[in-house]
Amino acid sequence: MDEQRDSVAELPLARFLARCHAEFSRDRSGEVASYIPELALADPAHFGIAVTTVDGYVYEIGDSTVEFTIQSISKAFVFALALETVGAERVESIVGVEPSGDAFNSIRLGSDNRPFNPMVNAGAIACTGLICEREQDGAFDWLLQALSRFAGRRLEVDEPTFRSERETGDRNRAIAYLLRNHGVLQGDVDKVLDVYFRQCALRVSARDLSVMAATLAHKGRNPLTGEQVVSSYAVARTLSVMTSSGMYDSAGRWVYRVGIPAKSGVGGGIVASLPSQLGLGTYSPLIDDQGNSVRGLRTCEALSTHFGLHMLNRVGDVRTCIAASYDVGSVSSRRSRPPREQAILEAHHGDGAILELTGALSFGNIEYVSRRIRNLRAGLRYLILDFRRVPSVSEASLRLLADVLDDLAQAHVEVVFSGIPRGTPIEQSLSEWLTDRPAVRSIGLLDEAIEWAEDRIIHSETGDLELGTSTDLHEQELLRGLDDDELCALKALLVQREYRTGERLISAGETASSLMFVMSGIVSVRLQSGVRLATLSAGMAVGEMALLETARSADVWADTKVVCLDLALDAFARFRASHARAGEKIMANLARLLAKRLIVANNKIEVLASY
Numbered sequence: 001m002d003e004q005r006d007s008v009a010e011l012p013l014a015r016f017l018a019r020c021h022a023e024f025s026r027d028r029s030g031e032v033a034s035y036i037p038e039l040a041l042a043d044p045a046h047f048g049i050a051v052t053t054v055d056g057y058v059y060e061i062g063d064s065t066v067e068f069t070i071q072s073i074s075k076a077f078v079f080a081l082a083l084e085t086v087g088a089e090r091v092e093s094i095v096g097v098e099p100s101g102d103a104f105n106s107i108r109l110g111s112d113n114r115p116f117n118p119m120v121n122a123g124a125i126a127c128t129g130l131i132c133e134r135e136q137d138g139a140f141d142w143l144l145q146a147l148s149r150f151a152g153r154r155l156e157v158d159e160p161t162f163r164s165e166r167e168t169g170d171r172n173r174a175i176a177y178l179l180r181n182h183g184v185l186q187g188d189v190d191k192v193l194d195v196y197f198r199q200c201a202l203r204v205s206a207r208d209l210s211v212m213a214a215t216l217a218h219k220g221r222n223p224l225t226g227e228q229v230v231s232s233y234a235v236a237r238t239l240s241v242m243t244s245s246g247m248y249d250s251a252g253r254w255v256y257r258v259g260i261p262a263k264s265g266v267g268g269g270i271v272a273s274l275p276s277q278l279g280l281g282t283y284s285p286l287i288d289d290q291g292n293s294v295r296g297l298r299t300c301e302a303l304s305t306h307f308g309l310h311m312l313n314r315v316g317d318v319r320t321c322i323a324a325s326y327d328v329g330s331v332s333s334r335r336s337r338p339p340r341e342q343a344i345l346e347a348h349h350g351d352g353a354i355l356e357l358t359g360a361l362s363f364g365n366i367e368y369v370s371r372r373i374r375n376l377r378a379g380l381r382y383l384i385l386d387f388r389r390v391p392s393v394s395e396a397s398l399r400l401l402a403d404v405l406d407d408l409a410q411a412h413v414e415v416v417f418s419g420i421p422r423g424t425p426i427e428q429s430l431s432e433w434l435t436d437r438p439a440v441r442s443i444g445l446l447d448e449a450i451e452w453a454e455d456r457i458i459h460s461e462t463g464d465l466e467l468g469t470s471t472d473l474h475e476q477e478l479l480r481g482l483d484d485d486e487l488c489a490l491k492a493l494l495v496q497r498e499y500r501t502g503e504r505l506i507s508a509g510e511t512a513s514s515l516m517f518v519m520s521g522i523v524s525v526r527l528q529s530g531v532r533l534a535t536l537s538a539g540m541a542v543g544e545m546a547l548l549e550t551a552r553s554a555d556v557w558a559d560t561k562v563v564c565l566d567l568a569l570d571a572f573a574r575f576r577a578s579h580a581r582a583g584e585k586i587m588a589n590l591a592r593l594l595a596k597r598l599i600v601a602n603n604k605i606e607v608l609a610s611y
């Protein structure tokens with residue numbers, strides 16, 4: 001813990017929180033709650049702040065691990081759990097979602113005899129009642145486990161506070177009887193209140209609250225344990241009610257000034273949850289007339305103002321969702337094409353377009369993408385959308401994307417999704433969605449998707465691909481310009497080798513002692529990690545770097561049955577001695593091939609880096 005605190009203190013947010021802590025510690029206004037006698041024993045000097053980010057980093061300042069009772073903060077989480085387990089319809093039939101403008105313990109109900117919202121006692125007791133109806137005698141244990149999952153550790157009840165509230169909780173008893181009178185509560189009032197008082201008496205720290213809030217901010221997934229505690233549906237509704245009613249009768253001022261969904265408790269805690277960013281937990285038992293912690297309020301307000309965290313203060317630019325946009329002419333796949341095919345691709349570069357998407361995609365991004373796609377449309381036949389940098393796609397944006405794809409299908413544009421991250425929620429949502437759209441292909445790697453589009457373009461021009469068909473020596477690019485005598489003399493030095501599919505021709509690290517002319521079949525040059533550097537076919541040379549480098553830099557594998565002619569370096573040295581002009585030509589051809597490769601690589605860098 002100390003080690004973590006030390007390193008945390010160097011981070012800018014930690015320094016800011018430390019300044020808030022130092023400054024607001026001097027504020028001694030407010031009173032420790034005493035209507036529940038046990039709460040009056042709290043130490044007014046205690047003050048802790050914790051922030052948990054949605055990627056699970058915890059900042060802690062001051063008394064962040066001191067425990068206190070959660071009180072009303074539990075209401076937000078129990079509401080989420082009620083939505084999740086008994087469903088929105090049932091929950092909404094017994095409790096409203098309107099801010100009441102009343103104090104938390106108001107006995108007033110709405111004109112329809114339902115509690116105003118689940119953040120005041122009446123609404124919260126009604127929600128606990130729903131859990132009791134469902135779980136019967138196991139209701140509290142069930143709630144304890146569920147709330148513990150939000151915190152990422154097993155919470156415990158503070159028995160003295162529970163008993164203290166049970167002994168003095170007549171006002172809540174009055175509320176509960178009123179609810180039963182109106183049919184909102186069913187069953188035994190005392191049993192429901194027992195569960196409610198226990199849930200309010202759970203011991204938490206500011207750190208726990210920050211993790212619980214971060215779980216809400218992270219669409220219901222606890223960022224420390226990775227557990228999905230409730231669905232994002234329940235979270236969105238819970239945050240809505242926290243926004244409008246979480247801070248009781250000061251809710252309007254809260255939204256106006258702070259603008260972060262929050263919930264306070266008379267025990268001195270506050271949770272605030274900023275979707276997709278962070279969860280804040282504070283503890284200071286000095287509370288104001290409305291029942292909100294004074295120092296906690298000031299911390300939330302300072303954090304929101306200083307860092308512009310108001311939820312309506314959106315800063316995103318939808319255009320950043322396109323990491324790169326190019327056509328198949330400017331960035332080719334790693335398959336080296338024979339000159340004739342290369343020429344076809346150059347002539348048809350606008351037939352295939354690639355949009356590399358990035359970031360969490362929502363409505364605004366896809367709306368922008370839809371316009372970018374429309375601008376590409378003239379002559380477009382293949383569109384690749386790359387998702388490798390996309391962590392999530394909202395349902396709303398998928399609806400929009402579906403329309404875009406329908407339009408493309410009508411215009412006979414074939415669409416490929418590439419790079420959908422494996423084993424992630426986005427893979428699940430996209431693949432379920434793709435099963436209804438057989439016209440859209442999904443290809444694992446972007447490079448493979450580009451290769452697929454290139455193949456289609458070449459195929460539709462020539463009717464077939466040249467890949468793998470056999471060639472003659474004079475078609476070798478490296479041997480361009482050699483006359484028949486020279487070729488004949490060279491041929492005498494070549495040794496034919498054959499490889500089966502999957503066999504390795506060359507191993508990285510070995511001494512480079514020959515180069516090979518691929519006469520038929522296809523080979524791939526790969527790094528040991530499996531990453532493909534190039535795929536070559538008949539008419540091209542592999543291992544030609546042996547003319548310049550002493551060791552092999554990558555593996556070469558046969559993708560099909562392969563026939564090669566192997567030229568040993570010592571044989572080539574003899575050939576150069578007797579055929580100086582031809583030797584010179586070969587070295588010049590090599591230089592030209594390398595220069596071409598460099599130009600292609602530079603273009604690629606230019607296209608990809610200009611975004």
Ligand SMILES: NC(=O)CC[C@H](N)C(=O)O
Nearest residue numbers: 071072104200265266291
């Ligand atoms: N505002 C609160 O934290 C109130 C909770 C407390 N248990 C009550 O019902 O009175």
